[in-house]
Amino acid sequence: MTALIDRVPALLGRARALLGLPPGPPDRLAPSELRRAAQAASALHEGLVGRRALAHRRTYDDAAHLGAYLLWWWPQTYAKVQAVLALARSAGTLLAIPARPRTLDVGAGPAPAALALLDALGGSALALDASAAALSEARALSGGAVGTRQADLGEGLPRLDGEFDLVVVANALSELPPGSRAALIDALPLAQGGAVLLVEPALRETGRALLEVRNELLRSGRWSAAAPCLTQRPCPALEHPRDWCTALHPWQAPPHVVQLAAELGLRADEALAYAPLVLVRSVAPPPRDVWRVVGVPRPEKGKKRLFVCSDQGRVPVGRLDRDAVPTNADFDRLERGDLVLLGGVARKGDGLRVGRESEVRLLEGGERAQTPTPSAEPR
Incomplete structure (x- = not known):
């Protein structure tokens, strides 16, 4: 080729x-x-x-x-x-x-x-x-x-x-x-x-x-x-x-x-x-709990925050460091452009909160080297 x-x-x-x-x-x-x-x-x-x-x-x-x-x-x-x-x-x-x-x-x-x-x-x-x-x-x-x-x-x-x-x-x-x-x-x-x-x-x-x-x-x-x-x-x-x-x-x-x-x-x-x-011309709707990561702000003390987008809108999603457990460990791996499943997350203000009971699963980790990573430019 x-x-x-x-x-x-x-x-x-x-x-x-x-x-x-x-x-x-x-x-x-x-x-x-x-x-x-x-x-x-x-x-x-x-x-x-x-x-x-x-x-x-x-x-x-x-x-x-x-x-x-x-x-x-x-x-x-x-x-x-x-x-x-x-x-x-x-x-x-x-x-x-x-x-x-x-x-x-x-x-x-x-x-x-x-x-x-x-x-x-x-x-x-x-x-x-x-x-x-x-x-x-x-x-x-x-x-x-x-x-x-x-x-x-x-x-x-x-x-x-x-x-x-x-x-x-x-x-x-x-x-x-x-x-x-x-x-x-x-x-x-x-x-x-x-x-x-x-x-x-x-x-x-x-x-x-x-x-x-x-x-x-x-x-x-x-x-x-x-x-x-x-x-x-x-x-x-x-x-x-x-x-x-x-x-x-x-x-x-x-x-x-x-x-x-x-x-x-x-x-x-x-x-x-x-x-x-x-x-x-037509596309099947994605599962409700699947989101695209569109922004990765700089690290904050005691927590990590991302911006994600789906049919539910563009919202911030955060996780406190003390809530990091194996079931949500993929949260630390997420990069802009990744598809991620966010299960069991709670509404917190204008965004989402990943807790100890939440599931975070990276869906497209193998595509990072080839695919573009969409990112919303910061305001």
Whole structure:
């Protein structure tokens, strides 16, 4: 199976050509080219994450921006999409996906999302984007395995042949006008039993925008949130203007990303942060006592406190150190993003209290290394 590290030589080769850099090592940047590469990555990073002046569909018609994307954002997006795929799998939403699925990558750019899914699942993939230059890189990087079609999403989806088992929209939804985002998802040609994987930057603006789209789609009754949500009600994070939900998980960054992160003074080589959402047409309700851990505050003297979310809302849950017993020992192991069964907990003020008679059972400990860990940003 092809992995991200196998894609790096082609990424570096194409990026060097776009940035006008000489040939170099196949797995990392040479010292002589690191500064120029970092300057290009910094300009794109500021344009996408800082002022977001480059968060539009024509950015990658500029060769320098496209080359910087291949170096910096392409590997990160690839890893994020595979993490959201693992989240969807752990939620049981891929059971009806065929052995060789058809994948549609909407707003694909040079198609890191499409290749992430092809490498993980096989099948076929079609990438849609407004930039002919970005789609040319998608074809080059995939060796022709990814089909491409130029399309301006601002004008809606083009007519497509047949349905798709997986649709991925990575870092593109927030670039559309707010009023057209839910309509785009509604128009997706999703096959029966298929899933839509959404990934957005882990910014307050984009994270809250994704949750607003989620709420709009769920109100229509045509969609269900499969992950990371455990509720089909309006997202409780939107009740407070300073809250939003993101995912955070460690990853093994390619050597050249480690080099760029060090040069830029960033920590993207240590952990990936983004806002994920998996949508399906219908989903079974989770058991009542199952919660998602969405926040882990700093330790407090004499007790431990977490924030959990389910169909019952987003609430704090605490346990006094003196109430720690073997049946609730998993409380000490919980991390953001874990699914946990909380049995026999008592209501205490606006939250829950784990006592000596309570059962705490971690349900997804084996998924931590692969799946994103949703976390509500603190107020």
